[in-house]
Amino acid sequence: MIDFSTPTLRLRRRLRHSRDRLATLLISAGGIGVIAAVLAIGVFLALEAAPLFSPARVDSETSPLPPGKKQADRVAWMHIGSPGQATLLDERGVVWRGTSGQAFIADASLADALFQGQTITSTAQTASRLALGLDQGDVILVPRDDEARPVWSQANRHTLFSGQPVAELALQGDDNGHWRLAGRSEAGNVAALIGTRDDARTRRHELPQDASHLALGGEGRLVLAEGAQLSVWSLAPSVPEILGQVRGVSEGRRITALTYLVGGETLLVGDSGGGIRRWLNARGETMPLLATEPYRGMGDAPIVSLLAFPERRLALAMDTEGRLGLYQAVAGRRWHGQVPDGPSQAVDFSADGRVIWWLGDTNLTRFIIGDEHAEVSWKSLWTPVHYEGHDEALHRWQVAASGVESEPRFGLAPLAWGTLKAAVWALVFAIPLALGAAAHSAVYMSVRLRTRIKPALELMEALPGVVIGFIAGLVLAPYVERHLAGSLALVVILPLGMLLGGALWARLPHGLRARLPLSWAGIWLIPWLALLIWLAMQSAPGLETLLFGGDLRTWLETRLGLDYASRNAMIVGLAMGFAVIPTIYALAEDALSGVPRSLSEGAQALGATRWQALWRVLLPAASPGIFSAVMIGAGRAVGETMIVLMATGNTALMSWSPFEGLRSAAANLAIELPEAAVGSTHYRLLFLSALLLFVFTFCVNTFAEVVRMRLKRRYRHLGAGK
Template identity: 75%
Template sequence: MLWSEGERVERLTINDAHGEVSWRTLWRPQHYEGHGEAQHRWQASVASTDNEARFGLAPLAWGTLKAAGYALLFAIPLALGTAVHSACFMSRGLRHRIKPMLELMEALPGVVIGFIAGLVLAPYVERQLVGAFSLLLVLPLGMLLGGWLWSWLSPRWRQRLPLGWAGVWLVPWLALLVVLAMWASPGLERTFFNGDLRGWLHVAFGLDYASRNAMIVGLAMGFAVIPTIYALAEDALSGVPATLGEGAQALGATRWQTLWKVVLPAASPGIFSAVMIGAGRAVGETMIVLMATGNTAIMALSPLEGMRTLSANIAIELPEAVVGGTHYRLLLLSALLLFVFTFCVNTLAEVVRGRLKRRYQRLGGVS
């Protein structure tokens, strides 16, 4: 480019190979051709030179947090509940059988879980959408109902169905509730939603249902995270000295009071570490998200819509990115962001765990 200043003409060379990208364009909504409003977009591949590439990392970061959040929402209650029951209430013989089986689930490859979620779970949930939603209400209430019915049993039946074996005798009860919910779901859909729940959600709330969505990813990824959280939390609960609980019960505390006031606070450093390690696994998971969602880079809170995560985006686009180009550099930046995020979360978790450990060390021998 030639630049004239008075009678002097100079040749200016502008070297800005990646001028279309800045921190503002990566994280703030931008005005793109064909759209009236500023939007968050990631579209690295364009059909022709007339279109512009869109490099917004915000939808990918949002998808990463969304997938991890729904996975932890599903995994944490189940994993911690199982760990508490296994360490504090389950009989010793049954615990020695159940714990290795649950820990063995951690060896399942993510690609297998993603394959099952994408090709089996997602189509089934789409066909039985009312039944799947009803299970979110039926199963928790069914467990509470089962405990209430157990409390009304005669002492002889209570001996046959002890609380230490509740994890076994509740299984057929919950299986019966699942069968009943699925059997009743077509009638419920006809009665309350005019035979079309997806259409009703769109009309009533403006929600569009995608076959591979955040709910499916949360179930699949939560299933993969549960063994990690369970194993670490169960070890932390089992490491609490038995004398603490025995002393609390000797002073008149119930088993439930002993659990909440003594055992859980004493094991809180290990439980917190278990949850943080599970969160790190969920944030970095690639294959499950890649196979169980539509990989659409959108920013939506609804669990019925898809997303694209940073790790899945790297796996999809890195083989096609030109080495040294803007797209290639942004994929490396995405990997760096994942590393920094997990490093900061794990560091924070270790700091909090250390403080909790020092706080409850005075209870005696808590590791």
Template identity: 40%
Template sequence: MNNLAHDSMSTQAASKRQQIDFDTPVLQRKRHMRALKDRVARWYFTIGGLSVLAAITLIFFYLGQVVAPMFQGASLEGKHSIPSTWLPEQSAKPLLLTIEEQNQLAMRLDVTGRVQFADVHSGRLISSEQLPIPEGRRIVSFAEDAPGTYQLVLGLDNGQVLVVKHSYRVVYPNNEKTVIPQLSYPFGQEPITLDPQGRALSQVGVSQFRSNLLLTGVTDKELHVLRLSRTESLLTGEVSLDEERLALPQLADPVTALRIDPRHLWLYAITKNHADVFDLRQQQLNGRYNLTTEGAEVTSVSSLLGGISLMVGDSKGQIGQWFMVRDEQGNSTLRLIRQFSLGNKPIVQILPEERRKGFLALDSTGQVGVFHSTAHRTLLVEPIAEGSVFAALSPRANLLLVEQGAKWQSIEIDNPHPEVSWSALWGKVWYESYDEPDYIWQSTSANSDFEPKLSLAPLAFGTLKAAFYAMLLAAPLAICAAIYTAYFMAPAMRRKVKPIIELMEALPTVILGFFAGLFLAPYVENHLPGIFSLLLLMPVGIVLAAWAWSRMPESIRLRVPDGWESALLIPVILLVGAFSLSLSGHMENWFFGGDMRLWLTNDMGIAFDQRNALVVGLAMGFAVIPNIYSIAEDAIFSVPKSLTLGSLALGATPWQTLTRVVILTASPGIFSALMIGMGRAVGETMIVLMATGNTPIMDINIFEGLRTLAANVAVEMPESEVGGTHYRILFLAALVLLTFTFVMNTLAEVIRQRLRGKYASL
């Protein structure tokens, strides 16, 4: 018994010696370290994920902060009374009140012909000058040239007119900026006779186009038009004036205003309710057009910047924008383009801006409205005085000078971005000199009279168009390649093919764009029949090659290892490609009269641009294929082999297994690949920048160019003024692009999760 007990105790001691102790200090330290690493990794990935979300949110907030000021209205910042002791209580009625560029001097012209310059801030009188009006004559009418020209004409009671121009010179005596006003008489100080009979000119008009000055006036319903051509000798410097009188039909009603088209094409004679439009080239009446509604009369007329548009205010507080357009028959007619409302009181003054297509309007109750014509936007309606006032708007449209009685008042205006509205950004806009409303992007021009065209619609359309044609090429090729590589291809061949295709993703897009713009675009233009025959014959050639291979004897087919059959397509693809492109010139001669491009344009009416959507589809499709292929191939290859083998064991064919098991199981990954490829195509910049011609047009034609949102930002951001409307519009384009990709990715993730839940049971 003792021996047995001894043996049992020895066995237990040996067993204890053989057991592993998991609570040793070393193992405890390892467990603690592993737990610490797990916590650090968990916090690291959590913080990293939250940081990404925070960064995206901050990007949205930053873009929104830059964009938001564009949609704010105008405001009147401050009203300041200006001492005007030099202006007597019973001063002569003002004909003109203006402010110079620096907002330092104001000019006042009254009916007596006295011009006074005063400091805008202190009200101090700087200088006073009497215009050279002939003794005994008086001013009976007055008109200005187009906004920003600072040229005006005075009509006298003896049928003569005086052309005056005011200008301002900035000097720096003692390093202090000083503005010196100047009056000049570009056509002489002697009045020009407009009516040979010496009758009073009830209305006058003036317009200068290059070296030609056009003067017009009305006496007793009789219209007088005089054209002066100013020529200067290059040798002597002597200036000579050539006069030409135009004979126009006489008027039927008393005229309240005269306006001349800046290119001297049209003359507008405004009556109480109508506008008689005269064709100055044909010297005949174009037509009579009704300007007001029933019961209303025209009370104020002015031209917008550039002189093309007429702004007509009536006695019911309505302001209409009119300009000449061509109808379907090719005839020019005066059309009402837009209408604005200030209230229900008569409009007494319309003040156009000198830098933009905006204007201010004042009614008889002292209420002011701030408007923009192109954006069709009412930015402000606010009373500034009690009763009618006479006002002037500064060239920068940031200061309003108001005269009421013998008192002056200055009002600061904050209106930085009037050109932006929903309709101007996304709707059709009827621009000046266009025959109909259209979507146009043209942000800048060399002409100061330019009307910015800021429609984002053609840019968004171009973005989707480029992505569509790129995905049309890339999606089928990439998905089919991924299916074949992951499901049918031999592992050894897959290990070579997959990295090569993924390596294409590392190719810089600027290289692809350079290649597409300088080589691919002209090559496609010169080989159009070959390109299209290649797209048609390549699938046919591959199918015929596969059919021919299937009919080969087994002794030949079995020599090719399983999964290596695709290598046999390499010579087929090369031969079909070479054959298709070699037929290009012959097909052009046989079917298209030697030039397919001219045939498309002349016979089919399809415009052709060398750098077009077809080139973008080929180049950008090549860039998108690696993204889609890599993700889709990984998703298909990751389908458990047990599912494939089980399906085959149950009697399904390999094709049935692929379509009903493998693709359905991998569908979330395939869909993610397509969405990522779509996002890459939408956000692509360099390829579309270099291969499309950057023409912002809305045309689905595959042979026309385009401009995308991303390319537009890249092209125009360096030229934009920081903080300006153009600058903020480009940020809005970036925000639209980011929002689109965010929505698309969110939607893709929702669909992907549903697909995963639906096919998770396979």
């Protein structure tokens, strides 16, 4: 046998083999790299969103009271400064100052000059004032400086009760220097003081009602509790007036603690059975307070204390058995633990509400609150929540809070609904047109016309989404708003007119039909289409006058309760459907063109019409590719950003109406992510919405591929495309 292999040929074969292996490795590495990159994106999004659902963590550090402080006198008030400096005020009015780990120094001059032998029986405070109730019925109001330290030289004394110890105080103020103070005596009498910054005009009001507990909220709302009943008074007018009464706890229980959270709109009520319920201020005339679902309790022991945080909608609850619970207004109970050193003599919060100092019998405990995202829970993201300022539970997304007095609304349901609503309306518009165009160009259209039409339609995919959104928002939306009746008439007249056109064409004489071949219908139907559009627009005013009283928008609002917004889901469907059509068309047309012509010709040879061959043979054979085309189009519709951003009002509404706006998750990311503070709850919720989009797209594509493979195996015997 002659060996024609030469050294040169062997070298070439080795080089070719090496290049093949290198190309294989590079292609494999590229594919693995793409998979790894996609997985890395998912992992990154998951890591950024994971802290939202981390359980609350409360760390404590306990240290004994420094020497020098006498234990015989209980502490009535405490303030811990930022450098660790502590100021204690005992019940006799003696001020103790010191630093952590050092001896406290007493100052009795204030007790002699200001308190004059009276004992402090109750306290209340805001960021700008400290109120001290005395055993003879007086109240001392002390301004506080920028570091929350009392300015004792500017203290003022007011008479709240005559000779009765002040058992409880509630203080509330605003940025204009106006303040309101409500107090309860040991006998249950209730009185209120209303004053200004300089205390020049202070009004006293005695309420004709006894109470065992009280709380003062925003706009001068005073809530009094007696037994199981809550009475709501308004201190805003010149003379206090009662707004109404509600039963605050269930049968067989009594109210044992009250507090308003920051903002003065959310009231927490603790009862003798260990229950805690959230009430909201109501603005209607039927009921002054609205009840929400009770929180999960800590046990059956009565709640004795509810301490509201200064800058967060959190409260610390304590019961008679020494259990502590951390509660958030929306999310409910976040943590529970045990009192470190008996009931507190005094409690102080840091300015940001993330540190609590608890002064027990012998120790000072520092609680560090590790719950950055307390207002978020999986339930609150997807179920209706009763937010402040609303009369019912709603799905809301509104993070533009103007401070601690505005409650953020973190509900992802409106964003998910807006995403699906926009995608559905886009597919409703795109699928019939895209699949109809694909079937016509693949089966009926002449080759000469197809070679021009198909590239033109595929080229539409290169049109930027921002351009489509710009045209939709500034041109299409105003035009549809001005000609709403005509636009809706097109939806009815165009399909019926095209069916009528087909029926008329089928009844034309054979010679005339030969001059209007079906393969060129895309050209000679254009005048017919223009005529239908003209007829729809011309007949719209008459139809609007005849059927809708001359104003379709008013009829929709009064009869159907549908509000029309200029930029709405219908506009998004038209614009985004226009962007999705090229994708669905190109893939579906390729799938239909890939079906062997022998299948269609064989069906027609057996007596089937071209329509029957298309419906019974070609479409089933091409169904895997058509299904993939629709799923890919749906994926683009779900992830589309700029069109939704520019063609809707970006209102996070949950409405079925096509005439109202929406906000999709993708558009919301584009709007809010640049302004979100890194690491904040808002920031991580945006990453969570991105993760949900990622997972949704991944699942849809996986499902589409599974279905496509099953359909491919099912119709493989028909000779469908590979």
